[in-house]
Each structure stands twice: as structure tokens, then as C-alpha cells.
Amino acid sequence: MHGLINRKNCKISIFYFSGTGNTAWAVNKLAEKLQHYYGNVQLISCESEYDMMTEVEDSDIIGIAFPTHSSLAPRLCQDFIKALPKSSCKPLIALTTAGYMAGDVLWHSLKSLKEKGYLPQVFCNITIGNNMHLPILSPLRVTRPNKLTKRLNKAEKKVDKMVHTITEGALLIEGIKPLGRLLGVIQRCIARQFKSIAFKGFSSDGKCNGCGWCVKHCPVHNIQPDTKGVKILDQCMLCMRCYNYCPNHAIQMTKRTKNIKKYKRYKGPEGKYINDHISH
Numbered sequence: 001m002h003g004l005i006n007r008k009n010c011k012i013s014i015f016y017f018s019g020t021g022n023t024a025w026a027v028n029k030l031a032e033k034l035q036h037y038y039g040n041v042q043l044i045s046c047e048s049e050y051d052m053m054t055e056v057e058d059s060d061i062i063g064i065a066f067p068t069h070s071s072l073a074p075r076l077c078q079d080f081i082k083a084l085p086k087s088s089c090k091p092l093i094a095l096t097t098a099g100y101m102a103g104d105v106l107w108h109s110l111k112s113l114k115e116k117g118y119l120p121q122v123f124c125n126i127t128i129g130n131n132m133h134l135p136i137l138s139p140l141r142v143t144r145p146n147k148l149t150k151r152l153n154k155a156e157k158k159v160d161k162m163v164h165t166i167t168e169g170a171l172l173i174e175g176i177k178p179l180g181r182l183l184g185v186i187q188r189c190i191a192r193q194f195k196s197i198a199f200k201g202f203s204s205d206g207k208c209n210g211c212g213w214c215v216k217h218c219p220v221h222n223i224q225p226d227t228k229g230v231k232i233l234d235q236c237m238l239c240m241r242c243y244n245y246c247p248n249h250a251i252q253m254t255k256r257t258k259n260i261k262k263y264k265r266y267k268g269p270e271g272k273y274i275n276d277h278i279s280h
């Protein structure tokens with residue numbers, strides 16, 4: 001494939017979204033490692049301001065990274081994928097992070113890009129940690145910090161595998177085997193059926209002191225300052241950032257999540273917020 005591109009003159013742009021830090025951690029590792037081989041590797045947060053047309057035209061390889069949300073890309077990334085311009089045979093690399101299993105999310109979300117002329121080259125699923133414990137429907141807890149070290153070691157090996165495959169110009173597409181496809185179909189179906197039962201939206205409680213962290217960091221500007229603290233609007237894409245990182249644990253999914261011992265908040269691979277982009 002692109003093995004013939006002169007690596008020193010090659011520009012790779014990786015567009016990414018990360019709600020709670022897992023994908024940010026993975027793309028930072030990927031970019032750091034690719035930089036040893038390629039002349040110009042840049043990370044672009046989908047939340048930042050950038051000129052998509054210019055960035056894509058100027059790049060020899062395009063990368064896309066996002067978390068798995070019930071075997072779908074988060075809404076912000078779906079919009080980004082739809083808006084990508086046509087290409088003539090640009091290699092496409094992609095990664096998704098998941099709490100357990102990503103299924104066919106990359107293939108499902110990015111297949112439209114083949115029609116636009118991109119060449120899928122490396123699509124990898126990376127398991128890091130679960131950032132959501134739904135009181136209703138899912139008994140699955142968020143991943144505890146003591147489990148993360150092992151997971152991150154494995155995740156880094158997966159990133160190494162990606163880098164090796166990219167530099168070799170070889171092909172590696174995960175999630176297209178029948179089992180991955182089936183898992184994806186089942187997860188999307190369950191999510192569609194039960195979304196309105198399982199999640200009624202976030203609310204802020206009496207612990208909110210109006211610090212504005214969530215207002216500043218909500219990727220879709222869905223939270224506004226209010227006399228009572230904050231007001232949460234109806235365009236949430238369930239990235240879990242406000243809920244997990246509120247300094248006062250004042251954002252709730254239901255009354256039950258006030259019990260922060262049971263419903264622990266997920267603090268990402270570094271135990272703190274690492275997505276360095278600020279949306280406002």
C-alpha cells in the first residue's frame with residue numbers, strides 16, 4: 001500500500017474524540033510512536049477549531065479515533081465522518097477504544113469512507129477501561145484504577161502492532177469477522193431498544209457549586225450556567241465526561257448514582273483529566 005511513500009515527507013493527520021481520556025491516551029501513544037518513522041504526525045481533536053478541507057488535502061494518511069458507544073461512533077464523530085471530503089486513495093487508519101469489546105464499530109462507522117475514496121489500511125480495537133456504569137440495565141462497573149496498569153500495558157502493545165503494520169504498509173482490519181459483526185449488530189439493537197429506558201439524561205444535584213467545569217468541557221455545549229448551578233439541555237451524546245470528572249460529583253444519572261462508593265467515577269488512564277483540548 002503506502003509503503004512506497006517517502007516517510008520523511010509523509011504527513012499523517014489523526015482526528016480524534018475522547019470523552020474521558022482513553023482514546024486521548026491511545027492516540028497520543030500512537031502519534032508519539034509514529035513520529036519515529038514519519039516526518040509530520042499531527043493530532044487534531046474533533047472539538048478544536050480546524051480547517052478540515054486543508055488538513056485532509058495536506059495529509060498523506062488520515063487517522064480517525066473515537067470511543068465505542070454501543071457499537072457506534074459518538075455523534076460528534078459520526079458528523080465528522082459525514083463531512084470528510086472525497087479522497088483519491090488516501091490510506092485510512094483508525095482506532096477505537098472500548099471497555100470490553102468493540103465489535104465491528106470501526107468497519108460499521110467508516111465503511112462510507114470507502115465510497116469516498118479512502119483506503120482502509122489499519123483498523124484496531126483497543127480495550128482500555130469501561131467509563132460507564134448504568135444503574136438500570138447494565139451491572140457492569142467502571143474499571144477500577146488497580147486494573148488499569150495491566151490493561152494499559154496490553155493496549156500499548158496493540159499500539160505497537162498498529163505502528164508496525166502502518167510502517168510496513170500492510171493491512172490489518174479488525175472487527176470484520178462474523179463474531180465481531182454479530183456482536184456489533186446485537187449491541188446496536190439492544191441500545192436502540194433500551195436507550196430511553198436505561199438513560200433519562202443527566203441532572204445536577206445540590207452539591208453543584210457552579211464551578212463551571214462541566215460547562216467549559218462539554219464537547220457539545222449541552223450544559224449552561226444557571227441560578228441553581230447548571231442546566232443540562234437535551235443534546236447530550238453520553239460521553240460521560242461531566243459525570244466522571246465533576247469536581248464535586250454533582251452530576252447524576254439517577255438518584256442511585258449519588259452513592260459514589262457504588263457508582264464510582266472513572267478517572268481515565270492517568271487518574272485525571274488528560275484531554276488537553278478545551279472546548280470553549
Ligand SMILES: Cc1cc2nc3c(=O)[nH]c(=O)nc-3n(C[C@H](O)[C@H](O)[C@H](O)COP(=O)(O)O)c2cc1C
Nearest residue numbers: 018019020021022023067069070098099100101131
Ligand atoms: C454510551 C456508551 C456506550 C458504550 N458502549 C460500549 C460498548 O458497546 N462496548 C464496550 O466495550 N464499551 C463500551 N463503552 C465504554 C467505552 O467505549 C470505553 O470506556 C471507552 O474507552 C471510552 O473512551 P474515552 O475515554 O476516550 O471516552 C461505552 C461507553 C459509553 C459512554
